[in-house]
Amino acid sequence: MSEPAYLDHAATTPALPEVVEAVVAQLRRVGNASSLHTSGRAARRVVEESREDIAEALGCRPSEVVFTSGGTESDNMAIKGSYWARRQADPSRTRLVVSGLEHHAVLDPVLHLVKHDGAEVTWVEPDGDGVVRPEAVRSAIEQDPGSVALVSVMWANNEVGTVQPVAAIAEVVREYGVPFHTDAVQALGQVRLPLGEVGADLVTLTGHKVGGPLGVGVLVAGRDQRPVPLTHGGGQERQIRSGTLDVPGIAGLAVAVRHAVDHQAEHAARLARLRDRLITSALAADPTMAVSGWWQPGDVTHRLAGNAHLRVPGCDGDSLLYLLDAAGVQCSTGSACQAGVPQPSHVLLAMGLSEDEARGSLRLTLGHSSTEADVDSFLAALPPAVERARRARHATGRAG
Amino acid sequence: MRVVAAMSGGVDSAVAAARMLDAGHDVVGVHLALSQSADTLRESARGCCTIEDAGDARRVADRLGIPFYVWDMAERFREDVVEDFVAEYRAGRTPNPCLRCNEKIKFAALLDKALALGFDAVATGHYAQVVEVPDEDAPSRVRRELHRAVDAGKDQSYVLGVLDADQLARSFFPLGDTVKEDIRAEAAGRGFAVAKKPDSHDICFISDGNTRAWLAERLGAEPGPVVDTSGQVLGEHGGAHGYTVGQRRGLGLRTPAEDGRPRYVLQTDTRTNTVVVGPEELLGVDRISGEHARWCGPAPAGIVEVGAQVRAHGEEYPAQAWADGDRVEVRLHRRVRGVAPGQSVVLYEGTRVVGSATIAATGRG
Secondary structure (H helix, E strand, O other): OOOOEEOEOOOOOOOOHHHHHHHHHHHOOOOOOOOOOHHHHHHHHHHHHHHHHHHHHHOOOHHHEEEEOOHHHHHHHHHHHHHHHHHHHOOOOOEEEEEOOOOHHHHHHHHHHHHHOOOEEEEEOOOOOOOOOHHHHHHHHHOOHHHEEEEEOOOEOOOOOEEOOHHHHHHHHHHOOOOEEEEOOOOEOOEOOOOOOOOOOEEEEEOHHHOOOOOOEEEEEOOOOOOOOOOOOOOOOOOOOOOOOOHHHHHHHHHHHHHHHHOHHHHHHHHHHHHHHHHHHHHHHOOOOEEOOOOOOOOOOOEOOOEEEEEOOOOOHHHHHHHHHHOOEEOEOOOOOOOOOOOOOHHHHHOOOOHHHHHOEEEEEOOOOOOHHHHHHHHHHHHHHHHHHHHHHHHOOOOO | OEEEEEOOOOHHHHHHHHHHHHOOOEEEEEEEEOOOOOOOHHHOOOOOOOHHHHHHHHHHHHHHOOOEEEEEOHHHHHHHHHHHHHHHHHOOOOOOHHHHHHHHHHHHHHHHHHHHOOOOEEEOOOOEEEEEEEOOOOOOOEEEEEEEOOOOOOOOHHHHOOOOHHHHHOEEOOOOOOOHHHHHHHHHHOOOHHHHOOOOOOOOOOOOOOHHHHHHHHHOOOOEEEEOOOOOEEEEEOOHHHOOOOOOOOOOOOOOOOOOOOEEEEEEEOOOOEEEEEEHHHHOEEEEEEEEEEEOOOOOOOOEEEEEEOOOOOOEEEEEEEEEOOEEEEEEEEEEOOOOEOEEEEEEEOOEEEEEEEEEEEEOO
């Protein structure tokens, strides 16, 4: 078999060669960025230069860049840390206004606070296109503006790739003087992220989705944001996030973020061409299939350029995944989960699809190493896989 | 052949997968996710209470260098095995969920899905043997027979007695020729971390092993009378479905029997919530009527001499049996105690499994 076609870049994407170099260069050096001697100062300099690079690339202040272990930690800090801080300052601020599209890294902290910490949640459901409308956010806040602790709506969805109108949502939220968090993990590198223009108070980012190292990310936290820390210790990172700074990871992250922002426009244009050919050809081969989430050929601002999400009626996602994997095409059924057991996606259900429709979904995501040949491999493997998967569904006697 | 190795995460299925690979087959490991948290999605249900077992299976597959997937059959398992288990107890019978799982899940839902996806067969870590013999009707072809494992203590042919010839033709049991001790040694030799993992004995979906409490939660535990064969009330029980024919302990009878001998559960009637007890000799039966007959090969013609086993890891009793459509009548050569409706009677000819039926009624004479 030829090289497998890797079509799961939204899960993780290969590290860029210059990132590997930057990480390895730092791994070869000694120095704790909190140490006061020469080696410590050298390490600190790498951290601060990385911070400045990232801030410049994103259009925020260096002091707003808080290094974390990645998207999940940043989301937890933003949700739990802000909730605790807001409630301390004003006990009536116990309501979270959160979109129904969020990743588990946001959903689960929210549910934890509801279950164990007296929080309430108002879900803002997306429309059938997979988009959360600013007016829907407004009416959720309006239910009782004085009780809102935080609003969280992701920048771009990890499953169906829809880009949310975050600038407009942030404007609505600002009218009420409530902090606004957005998880921009999937958006980075594919859409413009002008943080200086978009009034988000807390922004989650991670390195490994844009060719950076795994295990390092950022929470961009406005200077007036003081989330209660999740971990306590040496008081690093504005006392918000204690722990020895991961100098190699941070150096690599800065290279990756810089690269993602500098090449965003051309990267998105190239990926969108691959995406559009993938979707158009797949739909032409099997007209029963459909795209989940708003999509228009050529568009790179309302749907992530690298995201194709197909519903395949009469199939189970896990059968399709196995058959495509066996044929050398690696993709996802939607969102991965711990035991490897596919559940109907909460995102598709929130968009109004039935459990049965949600079951037969494939997420194909492109990245910097994707080629026309990857798309060809997928298009060749798809029809026999669909036929087999339909037979398997029939054989196991499920409805549909 | 392209084979799905069903991998539970235990030592037996690990060695079974390895042996299929050694035999030159193209093997893919599949762990069945059979239990599902009742939580809703918004409660962030993640599916599975066997994450550790799935992880163990995955590590064995890594070590063997075979692909590995988790297939979700929780819905089918709940409907066909768990709900059936509860319904059987509700009806006053004592079901064997492992047989049901083999019939409905492992060698039906899993096998059918595997075949549809392009596989040729399923291999499991059951202790049983498949023997190929020339087909009498077409001597150029072979027929597959199901036989007891060489390790009599581990033999699981009883729970496979529900497989028909078609299912058998697509099944591999690579452990049947080896004793358990050697399988453990082999697992250790192959470097499997699960080599020392304890055997599972309990019902897999009752995690704490307390079947009576689990059933009480679902069926209630309404107290009712314990009576003797004349109908005289001797005491009170905590729910008739918690008792099994042949049971002696836990009856909580205050007045001893007139003859001072121990009393046993003879019958449970969940309709009237009554438990009937009596002396040991009334427990013995020699007639068994079975329903839902399944034949591992051709159905027996006329009256045949067989060995009959009436519970997992139980003794085999000499008997005569005859089939009548979906039903089987079994006449044991001597009376046997503790034959519970709902269990299966599995018939043997030597070491060969002839077939099975669910025990519907028992009698004497």
